[in-house]
Amino acid sequence: MKVFKFGGASVKDAAAVKNIATILHNNAPKQLVIVVSAMGKTTNALEKVLQAWFSNDEALQQHINEVITYHHQIISELFPDKNNPVYFKTDLLFGELEGHLCTPPSPNFDFEYDQVVSFGELISTTIVGEYLIMQGFNCQWFDVRGLIRTDDTWRDANINWSVTSQQVNNLLVPFLENDGKEPHIALTQGFIGASEAGHTTTLGREGSDYTAAILSHVLNAAEMTVWKDVPGVLNADPKYFENTTLINHISYREAIELTYYGASVIHPKTIKPLQNKSIPLRVRSFISPSAPGTTINATTSEDDAIPGIILKSNQVLLSFSPKDFSFIAEDNLSQIFSALAECGIRVNMMQVSAITFSICMDENERKMDKLTALLGEKFAYRYNNGLQLITIRHYDQVTINRILNGRQLLVEQRSRQTAQFVVKAQV
Ligand code: ASP
Ligand code: MG
Numbered sequence: 001m002k003v004f005k006f007g008g009a010s011v012k013d014a015a016a017v018k019n020i021a022t023i024l025h026n027n028a029p030k031q032l033v034i035v036v037s038a039m040g041k042t043t044n045a046l047e048k049v050l051q052a053w054f055s056n057d058e059a060l061q062q063h064i065n066e067v068i069t070y071h072h073q074i075i076s077e078l079f080p081d082k083n084n085p086v087y088f089k090t091d092l093l094f095g096e097l098e099g100h101l102c103t104p105p106s107p108n109f110d111f112e113y114d115q116v117v118s119f120g121e122l123i124s125t126t127i128v129g130e131y132l133i134m135q136g137f138n139c140q141w142f143d144v145r146g147l148i149r150t151d152d153t154w155r156d157a158n159i160n161w162s163v164t165s166q167q168v169n170n171l172l173v174p175f176l177e178n179d180g181k182e183p184h185i186a187l188t189q190g191f192i193g194a195s196e197a198g199h200t201t202t203l204g205r206e207g208s209d210y211t212a213a214i215l216s217h218v219l220n221a222a223e224m225t226v227w228k229d230v231p232g233v234l235n236a237d238p239k240y241f242e243n244t245t246l247i248n249h250i251s252y253r254e255a256i257e258l259t260y261y262g263a264s265v266i267h268p269k270t271i272k273p274l275q276n277k278s279i280p281l282r283v284r285s286f287i288s289p290s291a292p293g294t295t296i297n298a299t300t301s302e303d304d305a306i307p308g309i310i311l312k313s314n315q316v317l318l319s320f321s322p323k324d325f326s327f328i329a330e331d332n333l334s335q336i337f338s339a340l341a342e343c344g345i346r347v348n349m350m351q352v353s354a355i356t357f358s359i360c361m362d363e364n365e366r367k368m369d370k371l372t373a374l375l376g377e378k379f380a381y382r383y384n385n386g387l388q389l390i391t392i393r394h395y396d397q398v399t400i401n402r403i404l405n406g407r408q409l410l411v412e413q414r415s416r417q418t419a420q421f422v423v424k425a426q427v
Helices: 014-027 042-054 060-078 085-101 109-117 119-134 161-176 208-219 252-260 268-275 330-342 365-375 397-404
Strands: 002-006 031-036 138-142 184-189 192-194 200-202 223-228 249-251 281-285 294-297 308-322 349-352 357-362 379-393 409-414 418-424
Touching: 002 208, 014 060, 014 119, 031 119, 031 161, 031 208, 042 060, 042 109, 042 119, 060 085, 060 119, 085 109, 085 119, 109 119, 109 200, 119 138, 119 184, 138 161, 161 184, 161 208, 184 208, 208 223, 208 268, 249 252, 252 268, 252 294, 252 308, 252 379, 268 281, 308 365, 330 357, 330 365, 349 409, 365 379, 379 397, 397 418
Parallel strands: 002 031, 002 223, 031 184, 138 184, 223 281, 249 294
Antiparallel strands: 192 200, 281 294, 308 357, 308 379, 349 357, 379 418, 409 418
16 A cells, blocks of 8 residues: 655646546555645635635635636546546535635634645645546545544644554545455545534644654655655755755655755655555656656665755844853743743754854744843843855865855854755845
8 A cells, every 4th residue: 555645736627637637547556545735736726715704805705716716627638528537526626615705704814724735635635536537447435534633733734643543544444445357546635624612723734744654654654755846856946056966865854854954855744654554655747657766764874865955045144142251051042942942942953152042944024022021131132134044964165165155254154964055045
């Protein structure tokens, strides 16, 4: 039994959906679970819908229409037969979405976010499912809200593993039990779940990888594959760096480190559920499906083979010094850290000297104002924004020189495996 995850780019238009069928023809095992994201940039588009709804913006209907038209285009290219059930199934979903949006929102933005944005995955899986059925696959659509149970932390829901496991065993497993003749494909949505009260929840942006890992864990999958528009895990993001190299193999541990420092190739929560059951994760290209891609498993032997470069943009460097000229010692540090925790600030890098404590954090004016209000009485502070944080794992001097070349350096920090540099963003 394997789990495949197809992200937004792999279902962004009719040709992409057709390509999934080709990949399945060549790669589907006898028992397969497919997790699919919203099509293309639909989640962003639905976020715009939500903003317009909350701000009573008259562009609301136009934003809704954009989402519907985009999907209609894909549907009409994939299904020439207008009697195909996909037409009434998706119309039902569009109607439900519009119905939800025609009354004023409840005051809880995060709750409404989950109710609205989740339509992206419900629509995409309906289209992909009907297409696979039309292509002759034994494919069944599952509503993931009947499988994945979460708490009600809207937009960042936590998994209830025991209920999830029970539901998956009751619903998915009997379907996957296979007489051996042809692949049985269970198709479901990434990114979403349901609370005990039955409300839709979401697992955080880019959370479909995590959904696939949860199902892999519960089902004891032999392997999980994420199909992407890149050849696998690269040693740097080609959007920002030239001369990237494909990493054939890394360990779970290294993958966790890379995602921790900001590598966006897989969702950070994906690795743990797989590691705990020793399920290999493969990252493969849907453009070149026969290429091996990257394998992530427990073996650490190749982790330091290639320096890995991770760039985090929109960073701010914030420095505090005690106004009474006391040293930065435990009492000051504990005050600073509790203020950071209270503001929900994640520290991406920190540095302590005798009289200053500096942190690098994601730009967020609201959180920064709160932090400086909490600490301003006791500490003087300075900040610098428009920065980037570059992390190099398994660094060597040649790589550091190549990456820093011409960049203005503000802070640098090195440990045995990891070098970090706060630099001015290049314009
Ligand atoms: N559609 C969601 C997002 O764009 C989840 C995902 O793609 O993984 O964040
Ligand atoms: Mg995605």
